[in-house]
Amino acid sequence: MSITAPEPKANMGQPIPRYDAAAKVTGKAQYAADVPLVNPAYACLVTSSIAKGRIDGFDMTAAKQVRGVIDIVTHENAEQLKEAKLFSNGGYAGTTIQPLKSADVAHTGQIVAVVVAETFEAAQQAAYAMKVNYTAAMPSATFDSAGTTSAPAKGQLAQFKEDPKVGDFAKAFNDAEIKVSAAYETPPQHHNPMELFATSCVWLGDSLTIYEPSQYVYGLKNGVAEQLGIDADKVRVINAYVGGAFGSKGSMTPRTAIIASIARRLGRPVKLVATRAQGFTIATFRAETRHEIQIGARRDGHLTALRHESWEVSSRPDPYAVGGTKTTTRLYACPNIESRVSIVRADRNTPGFMRSPPEVPYMFALESAMDELAVALNMDPVELRRVNDTAKEPISGKPYTSRSLMACYDQGARAFEWEKRSPQPKSMTEGDWLIGYGCATSCYPTQMAPAAARVRLQRDGRVRVEIAGQEIGNGAYTVIGQAAAEKLGVPVEKVSVFIGDSDLPPAPVAGGSNSTASTCSTVIKVCEQVRQKLFEALTSNESLTNEAKGTVGMGQTPSTPSASNDRPLDLERAFDALGVSVVEEYGEWKPEGAPMDSFQAMYKGQVRMVGGSEMKDKIAYAFGAEFVEVRVNKWTHEIRVPRLVGAFAAGHIMNPRTARSQLMGGLIWGMSSALHEATELDERYARYVNDNLADYLVPVNADVSDVDVILVAEQDDHINPAGVKGIGELGNVGTNAAVCNAIFHATGQRLRKLPVRLEKLEI
Numbered sequence: 026m027s028i029t030a031p032e033p034k035a036n037m038g039q040p041i042p043r044y045d046a047a048a049k050v051t052g053k054a055q056y057a058a059d060v061p062l063v064n065p066a067y068a069c070l071v072t073s074s075i076a077k078g079r080i081d082g083f084d085m086t087a088a089k090q091v092r093g094v095i096d097i098v099t100h101e102n103a104e105q106l107k108e109a110k111l112f113s114n115g116g117y118a119g120t121t122i123q124p125l126k127s128a129d130v131a132h133t134g135q136i137v138a139v140v141v142a143e144t145f146e147a148a149q150q151a152a153y154a155m156k157v158n159y160t161a162a163m164p165s166a167t168f169d170s171a172g173t174t175s176a177p178a179k180g181q182l183a184q185f186k187e188d189p190k191v192g193d194f195a196k197a198f199n200d201a202e203i204k205v206s207a208a209y210e211t212p213p214q215h216h217n218p219m220e221l222f223a224t225s226c227v228w229l230g231d232s233l234t235i236y237e238p239s240q241y242v243y244g245l246k247n248g249v250a251e252q253l254g255i256d257a258d259k260v261r262v263i264n265a266y267v268g269g270a271f272g273s274k275g276s277m278t279p280r281t282a283i284i285a286s287i288a289r290r291l292g293r294p295v296k297l298v299a300t301r302a303q304g305f306t307i308a309t310f311r312a313e314t315r316h317e318i319q320i321g322a323r324r325d326g327h328l329t330a331l332r333h334e335s336w337e338v339s340s341r342p343d344p345y346a347v348g349g350t351k352t353t354t355r356l357y358a359c360p361n362i363e364s365r366v367s368i369v370r371a372d373r374n375t376p377g378f379m380r381s382p383p384e385v386p387y388m389f390a391l392e393s394a395m396d397e398l399a400v401a402l403n404m405d406p407v408e409l410r411r412v413n414d415t416a417k418e419p420i421s422g423k424p425y426t427s428r429s430l431m432a433c434y435d436q437g438a439r440a441f442e443w444e445k446r447s448p449q450p451k452s453m454t455e456g457d458w459l460i461g462y463g464c465a466t467s468c469y470p471t472q473m474a475p476a477a478a479r480v481r482l483q484r485d486g487r488v489r490v491e492i493a494g495q496e497i498g499n500g501a502y503t504v505i506g507q508a509a510a511e512k513l514g515v516p517v518e519k520v521s522v523f524i525g526d527s528d529l530p531p532a533p534v535a536g537g538s539n540s541t542a543s544t545c546s547t548v549i550k551v552c553e554q555v556r557q558k559l560f561e562a563l564t565s566n567e568s569l570t571n572e573a574k575g576t577v578g579m580g581q582t583p584s585t586p587s588a589s590n591d592r593p594l595d596l597e598r599a600f601d602a603l604g605v606s607v608v609e610e611y612g613e614w615k616p617e618g619a620p621m622d623s624f625q626a627m628y629k630g631q632v633r634m635v636g637g638s639e640m641k642d643k644i645a646y647a648f649g650a651e652f653v654e655v656r657v658n659k660w661t662h663e664i665r666v667p668r669l670v671g672a673f674a675a676g677h678i679m680n681p682r683t684a685r686s687q688l689m690g691g692l693i694w695g696m697s698s699a700l701h702e703a704t705e706l707d708e709r710y711a712r713y714v715n716d717n718l719a720d721y722l723v724p725v726n727a728d729v730s731d732v733d734v735i736l737v738a739e740q741d742d743h744i745n746p747a748g749v750k751g752i753g754e755l756g757n758v759g760t761n762a763a764v765c766n767a768i769f770h771a772t773g774q775r776l777r778k779l780p781v782r783l784e785k786l787e788i
């Protein structure tokens with residue numbers, strides 16, 4: 026594995042180091058809980074030990090005796106906050122389960138009390154000393170538990186509009202020459218970002234400042250204001266850095282308004298850092314899923330019929346589903362397709378987004394089934410993808426804006442030396458080790474949302490960019506700085522980037538892999554406004570030719586590249602002509618197809634995301650091909666992964682160095698998801714058992730050997746001004762299936778339930 030930054034290929038930016046690299050490695054980067062507060066009180070949560078039932082009362086005697094305890098807040102004395110609506114229902118919240126509202130308990134680990142004390146230690150000690158008396162009822166934990174209900178997602182989830190369908194699946198499957206039918210299952214998983222769920226709330230008069238790691242400062246600001254019943258302009262959310270999120274910090278959790286309300290009541294700042302274990306239940310998670318796939322094909326490999334039915338677990342009150350059939354039904358050419366997604370309600374906390382929410386479980390099912398079909402056809406799995414590659418999605422025939430899937434397969438296969446694979450399962454061995462090669466497709470929708478930015482250019486060439494994006498480890502500072510530097514023709518060292526503050530112009534949630542596309546497209550547009558201003562000053566003051574004037578005229582829409590935009594600016598002359606020393610522009614950008622209310626919604630913290638399969642006359646996805654070598658020990662069944670190779674095409678790559686890291690992290694996470702990760706559930710109590718980083722398995726360095734990321738050059742002029750498709754959630758999509766396909770090739774055993782651990786192997 027090479028550790029040097031990759032050389033940029035066509036349509037790739039410079040592999041500069043991260044803007045925030047030095048701050049992060051030297052500990053200077055300030056995360057929410059690092060912000061010093063004046064005379065703070067410390068909060069500690071008490072969470073429910075039952076999953077269903079009610080609180081009969083509290084015994085606080087011991088807790089109140091702890092020196093330094095200031096207040097204990099329960100449903101009996103808490104301020105009654107306004108209802109938090111689900112984000113998918115026009116609100117901001119990831120759950121409608123509102124703690125401290127009544128004696129009812131909806132899931133294990135629900136907040137039932139908040140202890141506030143002079144020190145963190147006192148708060149913690151008192152929280153442990155709290156006794157809560159419950160009347161517990163029998164909870165329904167998961168699939169097949171008594172008392173769960175199941176209903177189609179369509180009709181109960183506004184975002185899930187349809188179960189994609191085309192042609193006549195039943196007839197085509199019945200007539201198919203080759204058939205595959207199989208069921209797959211994925212477990213619950215938790216994001217476990219390194220940075221815990223922290224919240225500090227500081228009131229100054231009637232203005233509230235919140236320091237909290239959030240993927241969406243505008244969403245949090247508006248959501249908390251709504252719950253507190255105050256004007257959103259009175260709320261400011263600040264987070265210069267977010268220490269990982271992966272979806273868990275995308276929507277508002279109940280803790281923020283609760284802490285804000287306590288701080289208001291006490292008249293002093295309150296700081297909360299929830300524990301690792303509490304993070305499993307006070308925020309969201311990736312719910313368990315089940316899938317049934319049926320594929321019919323001709324002997325030459327062409328798909329003739331495809332059906333994907335799935336079930337996902339959600340909480341009692343909230344209909345959450347990731348609904349990945351919108352992707353799996355559109356990936357390969359096939360004339361007859363049917364699908365259905367159902368939501369199963371259990372007594373659990375409401376699930377939510379987790380890195381590549383729909384694609385990870387749904388593509389595991391489809392790409393495993395495709396491998397099963399390749400085996401049934403006695404066909405190379407790469408060739409099966411080639412036979413079914415398509416320039417148009419099969420549901421409504423919309424063309425892909427660009428699709429480099431087979432280029433990814435070809436470049437990935439070459440690097441992996443796929444041709445050395447002998448097709449028969451169990452045919453490759455080395456000593457006690459069975460060797461398997463597997464592959465699978467990765468894909469992720471290209472998504473974009475409206476944003477606004479302010480750009481200031483000084484006479485000395487220094488630039489300040491302001492946009493309320495979020496640095497969640499995605500390299501937002503770096504790529505936003507690069508976008509401005511490239512557009513204004515200044516060295517990137519001269520650009521200062523300000524993000525992570527809801528007082529800046531709004532940007533969307535850093536989720537759905539839309540950040541780079543949305544923020545860079547917006548910054549490019551505003552930089553064009555700055556250039557326009559300077560060129561106008563030059564052209565009115567100096568005698569440029571008419572031809573040159575034409576290229577900078579007002580008739581140009583700023584987002585259209587023009588000759589003037591590529592010409593170097595003579596700043597001295599332009600600023601002389603303008604007669605000032607600073608040019609500052611504010612601008613807004615919205616993607617094609619975004620609704621009329623986009624900009625108002627953006628200020629209200631509501632994202633109008635467009636892209637993927639939901640565009641009017643086209644469909645946009647990034648693609649990848651992943652190759653995995655596994656070695657399975659004949660005697661111990663130990664599974665090792667010596668090689669992971671991923672080749673990815675995602676339009677313009679802003680920075681090959683950060684892109685490679687992002688995709689490498691995705692591949693490693695994907696392997697982790699296949700072999701390690703699962704939140705274990707005690708079904709008797711609907712309780713997570715391994716709610717800590719010792720028992721929740723993630724790979725360590727020794728589990729990861731060679732990881733090779735290939736950036737495949739691709740240009741797409743039909744998506745957004747930045748030409749960016751987004752890569753944050755691309756790398757970890759195909760890996761689950763690729764690992765299981767490799768295990769099948771090594772052992773002859775097909776594993777359809779994740780994660781695969783050595784006790785599951787029967788060889």
Ligand code: MOS
Pocket residue numbers: 240270271272273275378379380381382535536537538754
């Ligand atoms: Mo990502 S799960 O869209 O934060």
